[in-house]
Amino acid sequence: MLGLVTHSRSRFNANGQATRMTMELAGFLRDRGMTVQTLISDRNDFDAKSQKIGVLNRLDSARAQVQTEWDWSKYLQAANGVQVDSGDPGRFFFFGMFIKRAGSFLLSSRPLERLANIDLSHLRVLEEGVKSNSDWILIIEDDGKVENIEVVADKINTLVTNLDHVELDTFINLSESIEISELRADHMFSNSKEVFTLEDGEKVIQFLLPISNTVCANMYSRGFAARFANAIKAQGTMPSIPIDWRLNHLLMDSSGSSIQGLWVTPGIFLQGSMQIPVGGE
Numbered sequence: 001m002l003g004l005v006t007h008s009r010s011r012f013n014a015n016g017q018a019t020r021m022t023m024e025l026a027g028f029l030r031d032r033g034m035t036v037q038t039l040i041s042d043r044n045d046f047d048a049k050s051q052k053i054g055v056l057n058r059l060d061s062a063r064a065q066v067q068t069e070w071d072w073s074k075y076l077q078a079a080n081g082v083q084v085d086s087g088d089p090g091r092f093f094f095f096g097m098f099i100k101r102a103g104s105f106l107l108s109s110r111p112l113e114r115l116a117n118i119d120l121s122h123l124r125v126l127e128e129g130v131k132s133n134s135d136w137i138l139i140i141e142d143d144g145k146v147e148n149i150e151v152v153a154d155k156i157n158t159l160v161t162n163l164d165h166v167e168l169d170t171f172i173n174l175s176e177s178i179e180i181s182e183l184r185a186d187h188m189f190s191n192s193k194e195v196f197t198l199e200d201g202e203k204v205i206q207f208l209l210p211i212s213n214t215v216c217a218n219m220y221s222r223g224f225a226a227r228f229a230n231a232i233k234a235q236g237t238m239p240s241i242p243i244d245w246r247l248n249h250l251l252m253d254s255s256g257s258s259i260q261g262l263w264v265t266p267g268i269f270l271q272g273s274m275q276i277p278v279g280g281e
Helices: 017-031 055-079 090-107 110-131 149-162 186-190 222-235 243-253
Strands: 002-005 038-041 136-141 169-173 193-197 203-206 217-221 259-265 269-271
Touching: 002 017, 002 110, 017 038, 017 149, 038 110, 055 090, 055 110, 055 243, 090 110, 110 136, 110 222, 110 243, 136 222, 169 222, 217 222, 222 243
Parallel strands: 002 038, 002 136, 169 259
Antiparallel strands: 136 217, 169 217, 193 203, 203 259
16 A cells, blocks of 8 residues: 555645655556555545634643653663653753643644644555555655655565565654654664665664654554554544654554564655745645
């Protein structure tokens, strides 16, 4: 299953460029012998009229976002062998983030409506992928960019071929997004295991403890897709946290279970929103 997450007002799909890229990629994958279904998920499934986002929803969302980031910070510290101190001065930083976000959300519910629609769009593709009995579900957000679609198809084909008998619930980060230093995961990278390499020398690496970057372009095994979909439904759209953090939440909740986290580095997709100045929605 190949799915695109977008929406009608997206500047990254304003002229249908993300949709065309997705369909072209599907065509090249079929040329390589794959059976591929596509889903362009551009609906707004969150009904803001019937699901009014009140003041408590907004404050809870600010708290949930900051709490998840705080928990993730401790998760990474523990993975890096750092003793976590509950009285860490970082708490002041996260409290400041809560004040900032709460103020922003109280001014307008639109950012939370947008996050809810992104949640539901990812959920739609994940569930359709599982229903289709696809071995892999590749979800691309509309800001995912590539230089050469045909070359990317070759690399995805190599990934699928080499991971044809995966028994674990597996996700693969395919995008070049947040810098590793910003993720504070340098130590984890230095202790990761190289699984194999792709055509242009990109390394496929495995972490002892799964970590994620963003969900700009991720491949999920059917088992992991089902687990991720169930986690999104269990969490609900409110309180709202970005879908990237929902994935991180799942990884933290599943610590010690049979999840395999792989990264392609450097990524074969570039997250355009991290590189292109914001000029619209």
